[in-house]
Amino acid sequence: MTQPHCHGSSATAAIPTQAKRVVLVGNPNVGKSAVFHGLTGVYVEVSNYPGTTVDIASGRMGDVGIFDTPGVYGVSAFNEEERVARDMILQADAIINVVDAAHLDRDLFLTLQIIDMGFPVVVALNLMDEARANGMEIDVTRLSAELGVEVIPTVAVRGEGIAELKAAVARVRRGIPTPEVAERMPGDLPPADAVMWLEDDPAICERLGRPGPGLREEMYRARRRRADEIAERVVRETSSGASLSTRLGRLTLHPLGGLLVLAGFLYLMYQVLGVWVAQDVVGITEEVWMGEYYVPWITALVGRFVQPESFLGEILIGEFGLLTMTVSYLLGLLLPLVLGFYLFLSVAEDSGYLPRIAVLVDRLMTKVGLNGRAIIPTILGFGCVTMATVTTRLMGTQRERTIATFLLSLAIPCSAQLAVITVMLAPLGPVYIATFIVLLLLVYGVTGMLLNRVLPGSSSDLLIDLPPLRLPRIKNVLQKTYLKTKGFISEAWMFFAGGALLISILQQTGALAAMEGFLAPITEGWLGLPRAAAQAFIMGFVRRDFGAAGLYDMALTPHQTMVAVVTITLFTPCIASILIMFKERGRRQGAAMWLGDVALAILLGGIFHRVLIW
Template structure:
């Protein structure tokens, strides 16, 4: 049945909707995994690029909402969280114990909705390390709901939370707000909707065709004053906290020390993922296991049912077959890279370093119409553009998502392609390495700056929590890595299969070869490269590293090699990325991005050829 105003999730008869709500980075995912185990599904919220994870626990359907600071409609994440929380039956509110003054605003807002609430006061170990004590009983009394202290990543308090879900109750609603809510008696079905009308939520007003009362500022002020009073009553500060962690935190945020630390971290990630995983591990999984054992086996098996000269045989197990290219690409190439990237992302997230990277680079990325959050898809882009494009969902506005998607598609080489490029350009010497690097950096900077100037609207400011620095817990990191990897592969695999089908059909109808002939005049006259280079560009559409690898078979001068590598880096993303871009953006936007990358690649390559060849 339909749940939460448009989200199609089956709610079995007799089940209640248990909604997890909390600020960003409070550890909701640990509670969600503890409640649902491996029985997790993901649904895309209609009209957005935000996904909702859901599963079952006893007689509850558990829904995990995006991390938000309040229930409102300022961005996609808040709109989705609002529409899920408004119609939830029980709310499990996860609160960062070290940041009560911040997190309790959302807690009180949910309580004012009249929802049964239970509060998980998480990260109590950080509270202790910082020399602080919290009066749990008094906090529970003031809020009017059960409050359970937890350290979720260590499993502490999780069983107590599960046991107390049935004890969730409606909290102490502010007296003045309660009086205002009477205005909507018999006008709305839910008190939560009435609160949104009090807080001037235009979407709810239009949906219910009821005018708001213009009370947002007053209600926010009342709630903030109440939060301050509660925090002052229950927080007891004692010692000076953990100075070592605080010192590390300061070093990561100061540009003089933070930038060298970031460079070292990124270099380590590149060496592990870009060199070891993309080279040795992928070499074993893709070439030895998939190409050496799996593909011959599946071709031999398929030949028993279909003639080798038949179209169906080639569609299934041909060079770009659904049963050959897709599993080899997904299992042999993508899976090791995706696991490695999500492992490092989870490691940085669990340690508290990832938000600090975002804060550190925020000012630089603002020149390109982005905020610090965009560093996450940019970093991921060096692993897989397809994966990075999907993660642009975490950006706050449509404008930022378009800018990030264009920069990823235009200028970021994926790890597979980067490995081939590095192998070709390294023997040419420092001069040519610098020409290649500076060209790509200049294109990135100019593209971002121009997009920031010409695209309508405004980008969002960076509002991000800086959780305490901590040693990541390996089990939590591995769970996150596993969950995110499975989610990505479920979403990406059908797209790769579709891409393999399209390429096979293009080859079978000779359209692929006609495209190659169409490219030849451009490669010779504009790029000053041999006409055979056209084949590399066509292969680059199928897979970016195929295109780069195709250049190794040509006899090129050092100057021609640099021109070819720059052009193929800026050239259109691989077909899997293209399909994802069409899925994430509108058809018009995706078409313009594809055409733009095509034009930019040959324009920059042509200019560079004119200058150095």
């Protein structure tokens, strides 16, 4: 009855060789240990699995040997613990699959994989108390019929259902395999080997001496679909017994209620970060601490050794100096914004709200070739596009990272720039502000849809666990905020210094002034702006708000103001963001994005200048 396996090592710790081997299998944190202790009582031994440092608990339930395995999400081996779990599963006579009742759709993937492999199975539907607290009713009878195996509801930490589970071990049976997997099964292999060969398992393919069929993704998708369909049929949400956090969690996912909560969250975030931090806090840290104290002090100190008007003096303590502007920008402006955003992000993450935002906007984001995870860098982009570009690493594929990075650089204004733009548009009235918002949304959506059509591949599915909503733990939030902020600043400072050095050299060599005349046909002829606007766009390379502030200081008509803010927003991001973009996407793709930003900003700005009727 023992299944064939691909490794010769044995997992018989403390169990007689003639005993029936029953292996506990489940995802991490589903209560397997509690089930194990309920089944075995005090007859437990912990030992290393042969050839590894992984501890395995084994015990007896009568004449049956019970083995606990490390938590896994599938029968695949990517690290030592997963290899041990797989080896023990492949040697099992029967499987007790421990499933988290509150996360049934997630855990059923492993259940179905074990059933597909032909093992006799009994399912311990654990944590039923948490499922009830989450307002979930599970039709256990129907779940058993869908799977074709016995399902025993349990609350292992209280001993509920353990006696029934012990009795069910003697009645284990094989379940109903996934149809798409069953019809692909080669008839010359045992079920366990056949399934793993279908899924291109390297160890099985090597042992069998034949390559896999390349069906891993197809098999995984079929099993994932079936798990979702079963969960949808057997789980019913109810308000009876549901906790407050559960009811709030459902509200955040409701098509209308969730959007209202999200709008409130984004408004609060903007008021805290875009108004309080970006204006009030930065007004103290950058203008007072750095502007009134640090910059005069460092200028006087360096001025004792270097002439401030000299080439080296301008590089070190000039308008774009490495010791003046760079330090002021990093510590006075960027650090408060980064701290604020990571604090907000950590609160949303630790409370369990961030994954819900991703789920809520997932369908919308797929229109632009992304999935719901893209909302995270998008939100962060309104604080700092440089920081948001780094977080595109969250996206599952290179294609999605490319789309997300380009949309960030093109259509998302950072908080410092947005603050200046708001001041410029506010006197013009709500129609101008609404027009600006609609235009950015159109550019974001249309560009994303075009990229989704042009770039090869497709969006990856959003696979995300939804933890319960809870009050964030202050220690966790502060620790995450500190580590993420430290990591970002330590990685980004050299890019800011490099950008400041480049602009200083351009200014000192006269290249910056020469560019203004060279770009006059574009600024005056195409965009309908004063010639001096060219310098504002060039300054936008250094800092986006420098560019916007340069436009703010000009005497512009309402028409010119609208064209200017649209163009400068779509224009290439600051040099720090550009350099991070080159680092994340490579020189060739980074250069294409950079030039694409500039071209689209000028093209759309000129078109807008000609169609704007105000």
